[in-house]
Amino acid sequence: MRVLVLVGSMRKGGNTHVLARSFAEGASVHNDVEIVSVSDYDVKPCTGCNSCYRSEGNRCCQDDGMQEIYAKLAVADVVAVASPVYFYGLSASLKAVVDRLHTPLRRTFRIKGLVLLLVGATELPDLFDSVVIQYEQVLRFFGLEDMGRVLVGGVKDEGDIEGNGGLEEAYRLGRSIW
Numbered sequence: 001m002r003v004l005v006l007v008g009s010m011r012k013g014g015n016t017h018v019l020a021r022s023f024a025e026g027a028s029v030h031n032d033v034e035i036v037s038v039s040d041y042d043v044k045p046c047t048g049c050n051s052c053y054r055s056e057g058n059r060c061c062q063d064d065g066m067q068e069i070y071a072k073l074a075v076a077d078v079v080a081v082a083s084p085v086y087f088y089g090l091s092a093s094l095k096a097v098v099d100r101l102h103t104p105l106r107r108t109f110r111i112k113g114l115v116l117l118l119v120g121a122t123e124l125p126d127l128f129d130s131v132v133i134q135y136e137q138v139l140r141f142f143g144l145e146d147m148g149r150v151l152v153g154g155v156k157d158e159g160d161i162e163g164n165g166g167l168e169e170a171y172r173l174g175r176s177i178w
């Protein structure tokens, strides 16, 4: 299968990237894996114009970096969403990509399942709740399979995640996908 890992942190050496790489290493055992750092692409927020519902090929009127990400999503079987928790939500760069999936183009995708990888600084028991609820609602609405989640709290600065059990968990989750 093709596994696309969308990473929503600007910090290339940060905790989200380290977690995503661990997942990708495991997933590479049985699959083709691509990691996309969404901050490398200029993805503008959805304007809500709905012109993609009328345009030729459902093309978005915004000719930006999302066009390349659409092409990657079109051939993905599994998408892993990796984000730092920002104010109990996904990072803005990743949310922009998610919102740009408000398009009929997504009906042409063959994605069958999602993975959720999150990091956050605090160890509050409800740290991941709002993102997890959104993730579960998206799974349900689109009839997608939950292929697993790894949620790592208590990591704030770059490098904090080194030696964390979540990395092994992410590797094993990746390896279980085929």
Ligand SMILES: Cc1cc2nc3c(=O)[nH]c(=O)nc-3n(C[C@H](O)[C@H](O)[C@H](O)COP(=O)(O)O)c2cc1C
Pocket: 009, 010, 011, 013, 014, 015, 016, 017, 084, 085, 086, 087, 088, 089, 119, 120, 121, 122, 123, 127, 155, 156, 157, 158
């Ligand atoms: C704008 C912003 C908002 C944040 N909001 C939260 C939060 O609500 N809860 C929390 O535990 N950590 C929060 N954090 C901390 C990050 O989730 C944490 O530092 C994480 O490890 C960053 O991931 P990275 O190293 O991949 O960038 C926030 C950080 C930033 C920059």
